[in-house]
Structures are given as structure tokens and as C-alpha cells.
Amino acid sequence: MSHTPHRLELQNINIGYGDKIVLRELSFQVPHGSRVAVVGPNGAGKSTLFKALVGLLPLQQGNIFIHGEALGLHQDCVAYVPQREEVDWRFPVTVEDVVMMGRFAQMGWLKRATSRDRDAVQKSLMQMGIADLAEQSIGQLSGGQQQRAFLARAIAQEPHILLMDEPFTGVDVTTQEATLRLLDHLQEKKVTAIVSTHDLNLASSRFDLALLLNHRLIAFGAPREVFTKENLAQAFGNSLLVMENGMMLVDECCPPDEQFTIND
Amino acid sequence: MSFLLEPLTYEFMQRGLLASVMVGVLCAVMGTYVVLRGMAFLGDAMAHAILPGVAIAYILKGDLLIGAGVAAVAVALTIGLFSKDGAVKEDTAIGILFAAALSLGVALISAMQTYAVDLSHILFGNVLGVSIGDLWLIGGLSFAILLTVAILYKPFLVISFDPVLAATLRLPAELLRNLMLVLLALTVVVSLQTVGVSLAAAMLVTPAATAYLLTRRLLPMMFVSALIGALSSVIGLYLSYYFNVVSGSAIVLTATLFFLFAFIWKRFKK
Ligand SMILES: Nc1ncnc2c1ncn2[C@@H]1O[C@H](COP(=O)(O)OP(=O)(O)OP(=O)(O)O)[C@@H](O)[C@H]1O
Ligand SMILES: [Mg+2]
Numbered sequence: 112m113s114h115t116p117h118r119l120e121l122q123n124i125n126i127g128y129g130d131k132i133v134l135r136e137l138s139f140q141v142p143h144g145s146r147v148a149v150v151g152p153n154g155a156g157k158s159t160l161f162k163a164l165v166g167l168l169p170l171q172q173g174n175i176f177i178h179g180e181a182l183g184l185h186q187d188c189v190a191y192v193p194q195r196e197e198v199d200w201r202f203p204v205t206v207e208d209v210v211m212m213g214r215f216a217q218m219g220w221l222k223r224a225t226s227r228d229r230d231a232v233q234k235s236l237m238q239m240g241i242a243d244l245a246e247q248s249i250g251q252l253s254g255g256q257q258q259r260a261f262l263a264r265a266i267a268q269e270p271h272i273l274l275m276d277e278p279f280t281g282v283d284v285t286t287q288e289a290t291l292r293l294l295d296h297l298q299e300k301k302v303t304a305i306v307s308t309h310d311l312n313l314a315s316s317r318f319d320l321a322l323l324l325n326h327r328l329i330a331f332g333a334p335r336e337v338f339t340k341e342n343l344a345q346a347f348g349n350s351l352l353v354m355e356n357g358m359m360l361v362d363e364c365c366p367p368d369e370q371f372t373i374n375d
Numbered sequence: 376m377s378f379l380l381e382p383l384t385y386e387f388m389q390r391g392l393l394a395s396v397m398v399g400v401l402c403a404v405m406g407t408y409v410v411l412r413g414m415a416f417l418g419d420a421m422a423h424a425i426l427p428g429v430a431i432a433y434i435l436k437g438d439l440l441i442g443a444g445v446a447a448v449a450v451a452l453t454i455g456l457f458s459k460d461g462a463v464k465e466d467t468a469i470g471i472l473f474a475a476a477l478s479l480g481v482a483l484i485s486a487m488q489t490y491a492v493d494l495s496h497i498l499f500g501n502v503l504g505v506s507i508g509d510l511w512l513i514g515g516l517s518f519a520i521l522l523t524v525a526i527l528y529k530p531f532l533v534i535s536f537d538p539v540l541a542a543t544l545r546l547p548a549e550l551l552r553n554l555m556l557v558l559l560a561l562t563v564v565v566s567l568q569t570v571g572v573s574l575a576a577a578m579l580v581t582p583a584a585t586a587y588l589l590t591r592r593l594l595p596m597m598f599v600s601a602l603i604g605a606l607s608s609v610i611g612l613y614l615s616y617y618f619n620v621v622s623g624s625a626i627v628l629t630a631t632l633f634f635l636f637a638f639i640w641k642r643f644k645k
Contacts, residue, residue: 165543183545191543198537202411203593212537215529216544248591264540 118143118303119164119272124173126156126163132171133159139322139331143271144301146294148314148334151324152347157307158194160324161274164305165191177272190270192261194277194307200250206260207245210235213267235263238296240289255286262293272303279308291317311338382616391502391569394513395608395626398569399578401517403604404524405562406583407597408555412535416466417454417556419576420473422563424450426480426572429497434483439497440512443567447560450476455553500571502612502622509568516565520558531555532593569608570623581630582607588637603633 119141127133134156141147149157162168164175166183175182177189190213213235214228236242239259244252252260258278265273278290294317297304308314314321315334323329323337325346330337382388409418428446432439450472457468484497496504505513524531534541534548541548559579566575586600611626618625 166545167539167542189543191539193539196537197539199411199535202536203587203591203596204532204536205592208592209536212529212533212540215533220529220546221526 118178119305120176120179122174122176124163124175125171126159126168127171128159128168133326134163134324135327137173137328139328141303141305141320143303144298145303145319146298146317147303147305147320147322148318149305149307149322149324150309150311150314150338150346151307151329155325155346157324158276161191161193161276161305161307164272164274165189188269188271189274190265190268190272191274192258192265192276192278194280196257196261198249202249204249205245206241206247206249206252206263207232207236209249209260210264210267213264217269231267231269232263235267238266238289238293239263240285255282258282259286259289262290266293270302272305273297275304275306277307277309279310279313314338379613382613387503387505388612388616390505390507390510391622392609392612394505394510395502395569395612395622396605397513397517398566399582399604399606399608399626400601401520401562401604402566402575402578403582403586403600403602404521404597405559406579406581406604407586407593407600408531408535409559409579410583410587411593414559415576415580417469418559418563418579420469421447421450421560422566422572422575423480424473424476425563425567426497427476427483428480429567430480430483430487433487440509440564440567443564444561446476447564448557451556451560452553455556459549496571497567498571498573499621500567500569500574500623502569502615505568513565513568516561520561520565523554523558527551527554528594570626574623574627577627577630578604581627581634585630585634585637588634588641603630607633 121137121139124137125132125135126137137160149160151157159168163170164182210232211224211228214224214231218224218228233242236245239262241256241259241263244256244260249257249260262275262278265275275290279287282290291313294304294306298319306318315338318334320332321334321337322331323342323346329346330339330342383392406418409415425443425446428442428444428449429439430442431437431446432442435442453472454465454468457463457471458465463471530541530546530551533544534546534551538548562579563572563575566578570578582603583596583600585603586596590596590599607630608626611629612622614620614629615622615625
């Protein structure tokens with residue numbers, strides 16, 4: 112592991128909104144091609160971290176390096192699927208149009224789409240299982256279908272690093288399966304995937320690395336080593352319930368009333 | 376046939392028709408962004424905010440279009456400045472400038488001697504008074520604006536549909552937003568001659584809103600909007616010739632009819 116080049120490196124960063132610092136003194140390194148689960152309670156700063164990684168939020172301190180270069184210096188190869196899309200759902204664009212937007216930076220803003228771009232769009236649509244929806248208006252899709260459309264756009268960007276903010280929340284099994292298959296596929300192609308989730312089972316079974324956050328880095332490493340009783344207690348505090356049989360429940364997720372379990 | 380050809384025997388009608396069609400197409404295309412980005416209020420405000428520029432140009436005996444252009448661009452950029460980083464909300468900034476500029480314009484015009492006639496030309500346009508020079512100016516500006524919209528089609532699409540993607544792809548969103556405001560301001564200036572400040576907003580909004588009902592993608596929406604803008608201008612001008620009504624009103628009412636037809640068609644299709 113120590114021989115692989117570090118594709119993403121955060122050095123002692125502080126991020127926040129205005130005067131408020133949400134994440135403090137965060138440092139970690141992600142080798143390329145790994146799948147990282149970002150876990151932490153509501154308000155821990157998961158979405159905030161993602162926004163900083165794509166350059167939506169300026170850093171208050173520290174540096175982010177991608178391929179050893181500072182964020183924003185080279186042609187960034189980061190794609191981002193936010194927790195809630197803040198797009199204009201009534202805009203006259205089809206699913207295919209939306210996915211094609213992922214190609215714009217690569218084809219050149221003033222150039223026309225080539226057959227290579229159209230192929231990339233078709234492949235992404237197929238991969239997310241929405242090729243039959245290509246001609247639909249984006250506003251007419253269900254929530255899960257919309258999410259798959261935006262995942263397809265992120266793949267069409269052919270990123271080296273893909274950030275997905277809570278792609279498993281509020282979607283059905285089909286979308287969840289499509290997303291998980293995508294994660295495996297990305298790993299084969301050596302694309303780094305950083306995914307926030309409240310599902311500790313998924314985080315420990317389908318990811319190579321876990322990042323436990325609560326306004327600071329609590330633990331980072333293989334999921335087995337990260338999800339210990341002590342670490343989870345630090346992250347989740349009172350909302351962590353330790354059962355007599357050693358099973359732990361995290362009483363913390365959205366929507367409420369749903370609980371995730373992990374065998375320790 | 377003579378019904379259609381007779382008006383065209385007058386040179387001022389030929390010039391008026393050409394100017395109306397160009398303005399109709401230009402407004403309709405820029406109008407798609409006005410409708411999609413919810414800038415209808417801005418379009419209206421911008422049209423009225425031009426008034427002081429026109430009045431000052433008139434007093435100085437300069438070119439009215441140039442006065443209007445300077446005023447419109449100044450207002451567009453000031454709105455951008457006031458609403459930058461959410462200092463005040465955009466519609467609040469618009470409201471303040473709109474009222475101030477309109478008041479200043481009316482104050483200046485009311486101080487003129489030939490008050491009534493000139494005011495009505497500024498408010499409702501004077502399509503039959505289009506000179507060859509005006510025609511060149513309208514044509515040149517229209518071409519430049521439409522060319523910019525065509526070249527920047529993709530950046531404008533992304534900043535309008537998904538600002539977060541625009542930021543992650545590192546588009547200069549602020550610059551593009553201001554450029555769009557300037558293009559809109561110039562569009563309003565160009566439409567001054569044919570429909571006047573009071574009806575310019577209608578030419579921006581109505582054909583584009585009609586096209587929105589009839590299409591599902593941006594590019595077709597622009598073309599359909601342009602077609603409706605052009606047709607409304609031609610039909611409106613003929614109506615104004617035969618029924619002797621103000622041309623700006625006739626053009627806007629024709630566009631409104633198109634909208635009503637599209638609205639009813641869409642209702643019954645469901
Ligand atoms: N735009 C904003 N302005 C100010 N504060 C914000 C903003 N967005 C988030 N915050 C604050 O930053 C903190 C972290 O929020 P963030 O959205 O990163 O949490 P999260 O870990 O993604 O939570 P969740 O699991 O609910 O998605 C919260 O305390 C929140 O109130
Ligand atoms: Mg979040």
C-alpha cells in the first residue's frame with residue numbers, strides 16, 4: 112500500500128462557513144483506486160468535506176493535493192454528486208442532455224460533441240440502467256431515477272476521483288444495486304470513489320477504507336480497524352447503543368426511525 | 376396578394392417590417408433565458424431603467440439608442456454589483472434601481488417642451504420612423520448578441536441549469552452572469568425603436584413562454600420562440616397598418632394570442 116502514489120492528499124485543512132469552522136485540522140491520504148466510506152453523525156461535516164474537495168468551499172487553512180498538485184491548479188479530475196441536487200427541475204433538458212453536460216469540460220466549452228462524447232454518454236446511461244429514459248425530461252423522473260441520471264453524468268466526466276454524497280439514502284434497491292455495481296466497476300478502472308453513508312454495514316462490507324468524522328478526523332483505515340466500539344462512541348456519543356451481545360446500534364440517521372447495525 | 380403587398384410599397388413599411396422581425400427574433404431568443412432564469416421582472420425593470428439615458432441623449436441631441444445603451448449597461452452592472460454575494464436579493468436590487476431610474480427618466484422628460492409626442496415614442500416605439508441608420512444599428516447589435524449566445528450556448532446552459540456543476544467545472548459564473556445581463560440590456564435597447572420601453576418585456580417573455588409550452592429541450596425552445604417572435608412581428612405590423620393601431624401593441628397582442636393558443640392546446644392534449 113505504501114508504494115502506491117497518493118492520488119489525494121489533505122494536509123491539515125480547516126473548512127467552514129464564514130467564521131464557523133466545521134472541520135478542524137483534517138489530514139489524510141487516499142491511494143488511487145480505493146473505495147472510501149465517509150461516516151459520521153448528522154452535521155459531522157461530511158458534505159462540507161466534499162464541497163471543499165471540489166472547490167465549492169475555500170479552505171481556511173491547509174492544502175489539498177490531487178496527483179501531487181494543488182486543487183484547482185491542473186485540470187481537475189473530480190466529479191461530484193451532491194446530497195441534494197440544486198438544479199432547476201423545470202429546465203427544458205432531457206436525461207441525455209444532462210449526462211452530456213458531464214462531457215462539456217473535456218470536449219471544450221466552445222466545441223461540438225464528437226462521437227467519442229456521444230459514446231461516453233451512451234455507456235454511462237447504460238451502466239446506470241437508464242438508457243431507456245434518455246429522451247425523458249429530467250423533471251419527469253422519480254427521485255431514484257434522477258439520482259442515477261446524475262451518477263451517469265459523473266461517470267461521463269471520466270473522473271479520477273468520484274465523490275458521492277449519501278447515494279444510498281432514500282433510494283430503492285434497484286438504484287442502490289446500480290450504485291454498488293458502479294463502485295465495483297470504478298475500482299477495476301482504478302477510479303477513487305469517496306462515498307458518504309450512514310449505513311455502517313455497507314461501509315464495512317463494500318469499501319476498502321473508512322473515514323470516521325465528527326468535526327475532526329476520528330479514525331481512518333480499514334473498516335474493521337475503524338469501526339471499533341471506542342471510535343464509534345467518540346463519533347456518535349450518546350446515540351450509540353451497545354447491546355449485551357456486543358452488537359452496536361447507531362441511533363442516528365435520516366430518515367428517523369431507521370437504524371443501522373454492525374457486528375463487532 | 377395585394378393585401379399583403381400594398382403596405383410594402385412604402386419604404387418606411389419595408390424598413391419597419393425588417394426592424395420588427397429582427398427585434399422579434401432577438402427578443403425571443405434572449406427571452407428563453409429570461410423565462411428559464413426567472414428574470415422577467417429584470418427585463419421589465421431594465422426597459423424602464425433606460426428612460427433617463429434616452430432623455431439625456433435627447434436633451435444633448437445625441438443618438439437615442441446610444442443613450443439607451445449606456446443607461447441599460449450601467450443598470451445591468453449595478454444590479455450585478457448590489458446583489459453580489461447576496462448583499463441584497465437580486466429582485467430587491469432591481470426594484471430599487473428600477474424605481475430610481477424610472478423617476479429620473481420621467482423627471483427629465485417632463486422638463487422637455489415636446490413632452491407628449493416624444494414620450495409616446497419612447498414608451499410605445501416608433502416602428503414607422505426607423506431610418507436606414509437605425510436598421511444597421513439594430514441589425515449589427517442583433518447579430519453580435521445572437522452570435523455571443525450561440526458561442527456561449529454550453530456555459531450559459533450550465534450556469535442556468537446547475538450552478539454547482541458550473542462551479543465544479545470552474546466556469547467563471549459571475550462573469551457569465553454579468554455578460555448575460557449586458558446582453559439582455561442591449562436587447563432591450565434594440566427593441567426600443569419597435570415596441571418601446573413599456574412593451575419590451577412582453578416581447579422578451581411572451582414568445583419564450585409560448586415556446587416553453589411547446590418544446591422539451593433548450594435549442595428547439597429557442598428556435599420555436601424565434602419563429603413566434605418573427606411571426607408576431609409581421610402579423611402585428613400588418614394589423615397595425617390596416618387597423619391603424621400602435622404597432623407595438625399590435626405585435627404584443629399577436630404574441631399573446633400565440634401564447635393563449637399554445638396554452639389551450641397543451642391543456643386539451645392532456
Ligand atoms: N451553507 C452553510 N452555511 C453555514 N453552515 C452550514 C452550511 N451548510 C452546513 N453548515 C453547518 O456545517 C455543519 C456540517 O454540515 P454538513 O452538511 O457538512 O454535515 P453532514 O455531515 O453532511 O450531515 P448530514 O449527515 O446531515 O448530511 C453543520 O453544523 C451545519 O449546520
Ligand atoms: Mg451531508
